[in-house]
Amino acid sequence: MMQLNIPDRDYLNSGHVGCPGCGATIAMKLALRVLGEKTVVVIPACCWSIIAGNYPQSALKVPILHTAFATTAAAASGVRAALDMKGDTETTVVGWAGDGGTFDIGFQALSGAVERQEDFIYVCYDNEAYMNTGVQRSSSTPYGTRTTTTPGTEWKKTRKKNIVEALAAHRISYTATASIAFPDDMMRKFKKAMEMKGGPRFIHVFASCPTGWGVASELSIKIARLAVQTNMFPLYEVEDGVKYTLNYKGNRSIDEYLKMQSRFKHLTEEDIQTIQEMVNEDWQLLLRKIGP
Amino acid sequence: MTTAQASSDHISLLISRSKISxxxxxxxxxxxxxxxxxxRTAPCSAACPVGEDIGRIEMLAVQGLFKKALETILQENPFPAVCGRVCFHPCEGACNRGEFDEPISINKLERFLGDIAFLDGFGPSILNLPNNGKKIAIVGAGPAGLAAAYFLTRLGYVCDVFEAADAPGGLLRWGIPSYRLPSDILENEIQRIQNLGVRIHCGEKLSEDFLIEAKERYQAVFLGCGHGRSTGMNIAGEQMAVDGLKFLYRIRNGEKLPMQGTIAVIGGGNSAIDIARSLIRLGAKPIIVYRRRKQDMPAFEHEIKMALEEGVQIQELLSPVRIDQDGSDYILSLQEMKVGEQDADGRARVVPKDSKTQSLRVNQVFSAIGAEPDEVWKVPPEKIPEILTLSHCTITQQDLPIVFGGDLTNSNKSVTDAVASGKQAAMALDTLFQKGWENINDRLSECRVGNSPALSMEIYMGGDRKNRSRHIVAYNEVNIDYFQPCNRVVSLSVPLQKSICSFDEIDHTLSTTGAMSEAQRCFNCGIxxxxxxxxxxxxxxxxxxxxxxxxxxxxxxxxxxxxxxxxxxxxxxxxxxxx
CATH class of the missing domain: 3.30.70.20 (Alpha-Beta Plaits)
Known part of the structure; x- marks a missing residue:
């Protein structure tokens, strides 16, 4: 952290009601360490609308605007416009939504706002299902996952949507993936995004969910790290939608990651092999974009 | 008036705002x-005979806090520059990093810190208790005696060390060749002990009478005078063999001893290796003759490897039966041996292979099969009521408390074990005076490092280390995700062709950057x-x-x-x- 010159200060309060070991909470904590006091956070319906506290409490030391599920990007655009009207160009506006509010319900608002080149950072903290309402599948839920809406043998048979590629296709100035298990990398990316004012920046943060994934709370960081180490969730950045930079090369096999989580415990060795092939395919695709 | 206007007049916009945390x-x-x-306890520190707090030492070294790192060593060992050269470093064998890539180069880091103390002129400040008025006599200024004096002085005792030779150091000065341990390094560390107030009286060879006189002037005696006499081989013609230890002494004493031809060195310990490597430097072709196998040799593995590289030959499974003179040559008759069953201590037993013998024509024969006490009073008495046998010394309550230590009692005859002996004796005597004979065992076991017999003076003196858990951190308890594979640093050394022509030191001390990057590899297990x-x-x-x-x-x-x-x-x- 010394290299990044980030003040040693947290803008997250104790006493919030996140589950023990909550990855989304750690994501917010790390992000706000970088973003600092001059930040407005816009939160739609998601885990974080609960973690942020019951009225009249707040779990953050910065202002939060709670908004409807589909409207994070639109509300963030409005907050930005209001700040600009006041002549405040310093404050960073951050849209902070889960995967449901980003990949599914908030997608059209997000796509529209980034196409309009709205000046905000949009963060999707991805715990790979609608966790707050009790683990319903989203389009971010990976192939092979059992959720309450993909139960028993009807576990999810479709792939996870690649949201980073969708955003990169909008040719926005900065798109990146980050993981709570790689805090230095994650905080560097937030700093970079914060300094790239003038347009939309999108950061996709992998935020483990011990409760929803069936992992012991103490392994929350470890499982997030394994996702990167197995190339399930590669760490990379895309500038202007075309310039790719890879931040980490994983080399571990996917079964180590899958077998630690009860959401995957029904998978046969064949299923695991299928997932390994998907991971390999996506990885090769990414490497091609990164180039030599 | 429209409906919209009416509502905005009567209902104000409410935005609920949270105001409390x-x-x-x-x-x-x-x-x-x-x-x-x-x-918690790092495995290296539990494996170290003197229980150095290695994980913490390396942590301080990474931060560039060399003086603090040195002081952490000096808590447990007055000889970092010496042990950094001659210790057999069991710590590295226990190092958790060994399972990951390669163990930390703990020995070389210790040497670096020991040397930098003198290069940078550190005046280390570690806890020493005020003078308590009690005086202790120490017989022998070898590593055990000097360590006993060092630790007893720190505990507030006045120590007089009596040394038969004309300079202190014992085996460190006379038994280890200078290519492994240069004299100035030893002298610096002895000087630091003297600076504490330890008085060393050289040229004072004591007799048994001293034990009787001592009670007039001293409250206790520590005997760390080592083994003064080479062990005999009990074979015909034995008197024609040169005493290896005396030979090493003469070299260290500055005598020029040109050697030539083939020379047989009988033995398999570190002395045999030291003699053979010295002979190479004097121009001879040494052959080590050992009755067991190479892997059974008590000499340190690294030393054997170096000897072989330098051109020493080792002939194994040959037991000398007689030496005959033939003109100016000697004929060494050797019984061929074979491996039999295992000994009780796990070493392979060797037995004669039929009645096969062979003979070896050499220009000289050196013997180096071990040493034994030269006088009976240096052996712990057996039939007295008050005797306490500890891992590294034996304490007896006769007219006054007498501790037998160093090589007199140690099963593992290494320099670091000798230091451990001096430390254990110091703690045992201090406990005896403070809390009585019956509390020695309990008090000492409170100061153990992990589950090992190694004792910590820092714990004894009530330092922070006493709060450390005894649990020894295992490799699978380290979160290796936070470490990257990285090879250990290698220290530079004088090329072989050059090193075998002189008694100058072979290995160089690590550079500051080399030492810091090596210390950076340390997991700092449990710390x-x-x-x-x-x-x-x-x-x-x-x-x-x-x-x-x-x-x-x-x-x-x-x-x-x-x-x-x-x-x-x-x-x-x-x-x-x-x-």
């Missing part, structure tokens, strides 16, 4: 386990180095940092356990909350 929710009530900070992972990851912001001390706020800790798992070095524990 969630901190009023004491989420600590969710918790059914409690994480906590607990420094918090302030990496701050626990505080960084805590989702509850329940880890506080004040005055460089981290604490867990149990008002909010939900007991998720991330801090414990993400501690790279296993310096945290979690336990069930007591209701």
């Amino acid at each position: 969630t901190e009023i929710n004491k989420t600590g009530s969710w918790c059914f386990v409690r994480p906590g900070y607990q420094d 918090c180095n302030g990496c701050d992972n626990c505080r960084l990851f805590c989702p509850e912001v329940a880890v506080t940092l004040e005055d460089n001390k981290r604490q867990i706020n149990f008002d909010y800790c939900k007991g998720c356990g991330i801090c414990v798992v993400e501690c790279p070095r296993s310096a945290m524990v979690i336990e069930e909350k007591k209701v």
Whole structure:
């Protein structure tokens, strides 16, 4: 952290009601360490609308605007416009939504706002299902996952949507993936995004969910790290939608990651092999974009 | 008036705003386990005969705090520059990093810190107790005697060391060739001991009468005079063999001893290797003749390897039966041996192979099969009521307390074990005076490092190390995700062709950058180095940092356990909350 010159200060309060070991909470904590006091956070319906506290409490030391599920990007655009009207160009506006509010319900608002080149950072903290309402599948839920809406043998048979590629296709100035298990990398990316004012920046943060994934709370960081180490969730950045930079090369096999989580415990060795092939395919695709 | 206008006139816009913190929710009530900070024992320090706090030493070295690192060594060992050269470093064999890539070069780092102390002129400040008025006589200024004097002086005793030779150092000065341990290095470290106030009286060979006179002037005696006489081979013509230890003494005494031809060196210990390597430097072709196999040799593996590289031949499974003179040559008759069953101590027993013998024509024969006490009073008496046999010394209560230490009692005859002996004796005597004979065992066992016999003077003197858990951190308790494979640094050394032509030191000391990057590889098993992972990851912001001390706020800790798992070095524990 010394290299990044980030003040040693947290803008997250104790006493919030996140589950023990909550990855989304750690994501917010790390992000706000970088973003600092001059930040407005816009939160739609998601885990974080609960973690942020019951009225009249707040779990953050910065202002939060709670908004409807589909409207994070639109509300963030409005907050930005209001700040600009006041002549405040310093404050960073951050849209902070889960995967449901980003990949599914908030997608059209997000796509529209980034196409309009709205000046905000949009963060999707991805715990790979609608966790707050009790683990319903989203389009971010990976192939092979059992959720309450993909139960028993009807576990999810479709792939996870690649949201980073969708955003990169909008040719926005900065798109990146980050993981709570790689805090230095994650905080560097937030700093970079914060300094790239003038347009939309999108950061996709992998935020483990011990409760929803069936992992012991103490392994929350470890499982997030394994996702990167197995190339399930590669760490990379895309500038202007075309310039790719890879931040980490994983080399571990996917079964180590899958077998630690009860959401995957029904998978046969064949299923695991299928997932390994998907991971390999996506990885090769990414490497091609990164180039030599 | 439109409907819209009417409503905006009568109903004001309400935006609810939270104004208070969630901190009023004491989420600590969710918790059914409690994480906590607990420094634990690193395997290297438990393997070290003197129990040096290696994990902490390397941590301080990484931070560039060399003086503090040196002081941490000096808590447990007055000879870092010496041991950094001659120790057989069992620490490296126990190093958890060995399972990951290669063990930390602990021995070379110790040497670096020992040397930098003199290059930079550190005046180390470590805890020494004020003079308590008691005087101790120490017989022999070898590593055991000097260590005993060092530790006893730090505990407040006045020590007189009596040395038969005309300079202190014992085996360090006379038995180890200078290519392994240069004299100035030894002298510097002895000087540091003398600076504490230890008085060394050289040229004083004591007799048994001294033990009787001593009680007039001293409250206790430590005997660390080592073995003065080479062990005999009990074979015909034995008197024609040169005493190897005397030979090493003459070299260290500055005598020019040109050698030539083939010379047989009988023995398999470190002395045999030292003699053979010295003979190479004097121009001879040494052949080591050993009755067991190469892998059974008590000499340190590294030393055997170096000897072979330098051109020493080793002939194994040959037991000398007689020496005959033939003109100016000697004929060594050797019984061929074979491996039999295992001994009780696990070593392979060798037995004669039929009646096969062979003979070896050489220009000289050197013997180096070991040493034994030269006078009976240097052996612990057997039939006295008050005798306590400890791992590294034997303490007896005769007219006054007499401790037998160093090579007189140590089963492992290494320099570091000799230092351990001096330390154990110091603790045992101090406990005897403070708390009585019956408390020695208990008091000493409180000062053990992990489950090993190694004792810590820092623990004895009530330092922070006493709070450390005895649990020895295993490799699978280290979070290796925080470490990258990285080869150990290699120190430069004089090329072989050059090194075998002189008695100059072969290996160079690590550079500062080399030492720091090597220390950086250390896992610091069980020792918090302030990496701050626990505080960084805590989702509850329940880890506080004040005055460089981290604490867990149990008002909010939900007991998720991330801090414990993400501690790279296993310096945290979690336990069930007591209701």
